[in-house]
Amino acid sequence: MSSLTDLLPHPIVQAPMAGGVSVPQLAAAVSEAGGLGFLAAGYKTADGMYQEIKQLRGLTHRPFGVNVFMPQPEHPGAATGSTGAAGAARPCAAAVEVYANQLAGEATWYETELGDRDSGRDDGYDAKLAVLLDDPVPVVSFHFGVPAPDVLESLRRLGTLTLVTATTAEEALAVQEAGADAVIAQGVEAGGHQGTHRDSQENDGAGIGLLSLLAQVRETVSIPVVASGGIMRGSQIAAVLAAGASAAQLGTAFLATPESGAHPAHKQALTDPHFVRTELTRAFSGRPARGLVNRFMREHGPYAPAAYPEVHHLTSPLRKAAAKAGDAQGMALWAGQGHRLARDLPAGRLVEVLVAELQEAATALPAGGAGR
Known part of the structure; x- marks a missing residue:
């Protein structure tokens, strides 16, 4: 080979x-x-x-x-929140629920629904x-x-x-x-x-x-x-x-x-002077990812739980709606340093x-x- x-x-x-x-x-x-x-x-x-x-x-x-x-x-930690088909409680469910409530305003703004956080791992x-x-x-x-x-x-x-x-x-x-x-x-x-x-x-x-x-x-x-x-x-x-x-x-x-x-x-955002730096964030997916700092990252990054892929599924419709609107402030602008x-x-x-x-x-x- x-x-x-x-x-x-x-x-x-x-x-x-x-x-x-x-x-x-x-x-x-x-x-x-x-x-x-x-x-x-x-x-x-x-x-x-x-x-x-x-x-x-x-x-x-x-x-x-x-x-x-x-x-x-499955995420480590104490089991709280909703339960799965077998009756086992899902870790991080409570944290994801809190984050979903925080994102409700984004869903209203972009006139869409939040995604199904249980779409598969x-x-x-x-x-x-x-x-x-x-x-x-x-x-x-x-x-x-x-x-x-x-x-x-x-x-x-x-x-x-x-x-x-x-x-x-x-x-x-x-x-x-x-x-x-x-x-x-x-x-x-x-x-x-x-x-x-x-x-x-x-x-x-x-x-x-x-x-x-x-x-x-x-x-x-x-x-x-x-x-x-x-x-x-x-x-x-x-x-x-x-x-x-x-x-x-x-x-x-x-x-x-x-x-x-x-x-x-x-x-365009890669060289746009309005986007001056990158950060690692969990805001869009629940896992550390580096992207250009924008409004969504600043407002939600500090509160995003370590819950991948639940957060990814949750924010997917928001990211798609922002992209459809051409709104770079609501998109996941992944980029290296x-x-x-x-x-x-x-x-x-x-x-x-x-x-x-x-x-x-x-x-x-x-x-x-x-x-x-």
Whole structure:
């Protein structure tokens, strides 16, 4: 089976951005330019994922990846509130109910209803795995946890490379021990959801910067590492390669491209001087995710409970209504810390520019300093 670097003419991975951003057109453009394009299966049905894979295969014959969200365990803590079908009380139900009451004004403002907080915790994981095992793709990555070793082995036997996100050296070690082919070291600078394996409100704001994380991970595991978090320029790619990464994963850099499925207001906000900074927030999903600070985040972030995916389901209609209205102040404007460096370039051209910048930066390093 080929390694990750064998698949890539260039050490550039397009991050899978859920919510309609990582569409087949974007993944195809990146793969055609010599990077690794990715589809995001998160929040899609298994059939929706399959249809996008079919569409992508019609656009490129180059390798690509599909990202899958891990099922979420029940929240720890005392059981309070409503009960499930088996009569077992659901933890965090009371906190979610309080947050729902706080969001009632948003629902009125956007003339919509709050979503069904009990819409499921597994994101169709088993059905998506069945599709990926029946009709294998070159690469599959996992977010929010580590798959069972037998899952990773089943994919490997089919020739699929497996990657798993980690935000600490300890998580990276768990990824290696489970048998994944590579680990994605996600620094706290990254936009969108942090891929922590166990979500705890006690760890809010305790993320590790990418270069520090990369050093810790490289000293802990022997499998290849993909560096992710705030990378927007070829010189940064050169830096993480010099620090031991095999490739760099970029999300926000591709979010602004014409091929991206991001809402126009989201793309414009990346360089809009009204949006001056990013923060990690639970406001939209109940899990830590980095986005541009807007009204919704300021008003609701401090009160959002650690309850994913309940809060995600709860706010989904609000986010859709805000997007329909073009109201960036009510949207989840996921973005990494380097968002002001976003460039409005076609995705393929952006890969070319990044490669040129990488090569220029690599020539300034001592011999062998930016190897893969």
